[in-house]
Amino acid sequence: MSIATEDVREDEPPTPTKQTKQQRRAAGIAEQASGGIKMLLVKLLALGLVDALALYAVFVLALHEQWAVLVIVAAVTALVNWIYFSRRKLPAKYLTPGVIFLVVFQVFVLLYTGYIAFTNYGTGHNGSKEQAVSSLMASSLERVEDSPAYGVTVVERAGELGLLVTDPEGDALVGTNEEPLTEASGAEFDGDVAVSADGWNTLQFADVLERTDEVTALAVPASDDPNDGAIRTPDGSTGYLYVSTLEYDEAAGTMTDLTTGTVYSDTGVGAFTADGGEQLLPGWQITVGFDNFVRAVTDTRLAGPLLYVTAWTFAFALISVASTFFLGLFLAIVFNDMRMRGRKIYRVLMILPYAIPSFLSALVWAGMMNESFGFINQVLLGGASIPWLTDPLLAKVSILIVNLWLGFPYMFLVCMGALQSIPDDIQEAAKVDGAKPWAIFRLIKLPLLLVTVAPLLIASFAFNFNNFNTIYMLTDGGPRDSNAPIPVGFTDILITMVYKVAFTGQTRDYGLASAYSIIIFIVVAVISIIAFRRTKSLEELN
Numbered sequence: 001m002s003i004a005t006e007d008v009r010e011d012e013p014p015t016p017t018k019q020t021k022q023q024r025r026a027a028g029i030a031e032q033a034s035g036g037i038k039m040l041l042v043k044l045l046a047l048g049l050v051d052a053l054a055l056y057a058v059f060v061l062a063l064h065e066q067w068a069v070l071v072i073v074a075a076v077t078a079l080v081n082w083i084y085f086s087r088r089k090l091p092a093k094y095l096t097p098g099v100i101f102l103v104v105f106q107v108f109v110l111l112y113t114g115y116i117a118f119t120n121y122g123t124g125h126n127g128s129k130e131q132a133v134s135s136l137m138a139s140s141l142e143r144v145e146d147s148p149a150y151g152v153t154v155v156e157r158a159g160e161l162g163l164l165v166t167d168p169e170g171d172a173l174v175g176t177n178e179e180p181l182t183e184a185s186g187a188e189f190d191g192d193v194a195v196s197a198d199g200w201n202t203l204q205f206a207d208v209l210e211r212t213d214e215v216t217a218l219a220v221p222a223s224d225d226p227n228d229g230a231i232r233t234p235d236g237s238t239g240y241l242y243v244s245t246l247e248y249d250e251a252a253g254t255m256t257d258l259t260t261g262t263v264y265s266d267t268g269v270g271a272f273t274a275d276g277g278e279q280l281l282p283g284w285q286i287t288v289g290f291d292n293f294v295r296a297v298t299d300t301r302l303a304g305p306l307l308y309v310t311a312w313t314f315a316f317a318l319i320s321v322a323s324t325f326f327l328g329l330f331l332a333i334v335f336n337d338m339r340m341r342g343r344k345i346y347r348v349l350m351i352l353p354y355a356i357p358s359f360l361s362a363l364v365w366a367g368m369m370n371e372s373f374g375f376i377n378q379v380l381l382g383g384a385s386i387p388w389l390t391d392p393l394l395a396k397v398s399i400l401i402v403n404l405w406l407g408f409p410y411m412f413l414v415c416m417g418a419l420q421s422i423p424d425d426i427q428e429a430a431k432v433d434g435a436k437p438w439a440i441f442r443l444i445k446l447p448l449l450l451v452t453v454a455p456l457l458i459a460s461f462a463f464n465f466n467n468f469n470t471i472y473m474l475t476d477g478g479p480r481d482s483n484a485p486i487p488v489g490f491t492d493i494l495i496t497m498v499y500k501v502a503f504t505g506q507t508r509d510y511g512l513a514s515a516y517s518i519i520i521f522i523v524v525a526v527i528s529i530i531a532f533r534r535t536k537s538l539e540e541l542n
Contacts, residue, residue, distance in 0.1 A: 047084060051077060063158055076100070117514035120270050120288050123507045124281040129266075132284040133248055134178070136255065136272075137226040138219040141242035150231055150239040151193035154208050154215055155200035161211070163220045164202075165231055165239055166194045174200060180221035181231065208236040246280075255280060292515035301485040305497070312396065313493040317464040320403045321457055327404065328411025329449075333441075336419050347416070354409030362473035365402045390479050392490035399491055403470050407460070418452040419445065454535040461531075462524050466495045494520050 054077040061070040080100075083092045119125075127135075151166040155174065162176040164184060172187035172194035186198030196202045208215055219230040222241065229243035247256045253266035264272035264280050271283030296302065331350060335343050353361060368375040369388035377384045388398045422445060430440045471477060477492035477500065487505045488497050494516065502513035 113514045113517055116510055117292055117518050118287055119285055119511050121285050121511045122509040125270050125283045125285050129284040132282050135282050137244040140245045144241045144243055147241035152233045152239040153195050154203045154236050157200050161214055164194050164197055175220040180223050292511045296515050305484040305488045309492050309497050317461050319400055320464040321460050323404045324407035324411045327408040329415045331412050332415035332419055350412050351409045353405055358406050359469045359473050361406055362470050366474050369398055389475050395475050395491045402474055414456055418449045422448050458528055458531045465524055468495050471496045
């Protein structure tokens with residue numbers, strides 16, 4: 001009877017008094033772990049670095065008038081300081097760094113990519129309308145023949161060059177490419193020329209010579225009206241007035257070429273456009289809605305490359321997953337056999353390709369497959385001339401071979417662990433019932449193996465669908481398709497094609513590339529969701 005009573009008491013939940021003691025003990029341990037002079041100094045040093053970076057960011061953002069971002073940076077910095085100086089926010093102290101990095105490197109990137117996909121951001125449409133007007137006016141400047149000479153001094157502020165100009169009346173003015181001339185405060189003169197001003201650093205003659213290209217490229221607007229021209233200097237000491245051959249009418253939204261009389265109007269396409277369709281570039285960034293998505297799937301120039309690139313992307317991902325999985329599974333079965341001697345050594349050798357960085361392995365394979373002096377042609381094939389990387393079909397085969405080399409160790413490790421987790425008594429029972437080895441593998445091992453491996457196969461498909469490194473390092477998407485209107489090759493997959501649309505060629509279309517990125521994301525997400533739902537049926541095997 002006493003034993004039964006003791007069992008019942010052991011099963012009863014702890015009393016409130018015991019819970020309070022446990023809580024106090026846990027609080028004491030946490031206090032000891034987070035306390036001490038050393039930990040306090042480390043905390044102060046880390047927060048000091050964070051606050052210093054935030055303060056620098058605030059000054060830079062204020063200088064560029066990015067007030068919304070400035071408020072966010074200041075608020076996050078204040079929140080971080082409050083969390084880490086608080087004695088009660090222990091969970092938040094561990095979660096805060098991860099949340100910040102997640103927001104900065106994942107959430108922000110996704111949201112910004114989505115935003116760019118709805119704009120015309122790209123070559124010739126990089127900035128605002130004001131910046132486009134300023135750039136157009138500056139690119140067509142011509143010196144006024146009877147312009148008076150202005151004494152100038154090259155100055156610098158926060159890495160930006162400017163001109164400290166002394167006009168014929170003796171007034172000191174300062175400005176940059178982006179900021180028109182304004183009165184310089186605290187100007188000091190050397191004779192009749194202003195040589196310094198508050199908030200600006202004066203460049204020495206040697207520095208001016210070293211940065212001659214930047215100095216001569218300076219075109220400081222004379223006023224807020226771009227038609228008033230700009231001050232430029234050929235030598236860093238004397239400036240002259242230059243006026244543009246273009247005339248901007250802000251009220252009408254037009255730009256007139258004074259030499260030809262052509263009028264370019266703002267028609268809402270992000271550039272000044274003439275009646276005949278000719279545009280003045282650079283233009284400016286505008287929101288275009290779903291135009292990029294429509295163009296991505298309907299543009300006749302892109303339709304051909306998009307079709308075969310998409311087909312090759314699916315083929316590459318599926319074949320890579322299948323080949324790496326079956327080779328990894330085969331090797332796992334072989335080296336999981338107890339009769340195999342030296343299994344540990346072989347296992348280490350099998351994972352060596354996985355230990356080497358993939359981009360480095362791809363570069364080594366590219367050298368080995370070189371048609372003229374590669375190891376495969378010259379040594380293994382006795383001086384053959386096989387175009388492994390320059391023939392459209394052989395280049396695809398080469399990529400699959402290299403990706404098999406890079407991917408099978410991962411599948412080998414996964415399958416090895418999954419096979420070892422299958423209970424031996426199930427296999428022994430099947431043998432007793434007279435099942436053959438192939439039947440045991442097909443009806444018992446493989447289904448149980450897929451319970452563990454199926455989600456990893458889906459993840460591997462998503463990885464290979466966007467396997468940029470192997471394609472870029474091995475063939476750079478080549479050989480090039482000379483008939484395609486964009487710089488795309490026969491071994492490009494969607495992600496490398498997106499890279500080329502965004503970052504190569506004479507015209508870089510970030511908006512179109514972002515639209516393609518979102519489409520790829522949706523395709524991979526839909527395939528993954530469907531596949532994960534299908535894998536739920538495998539759970540019944542457990």
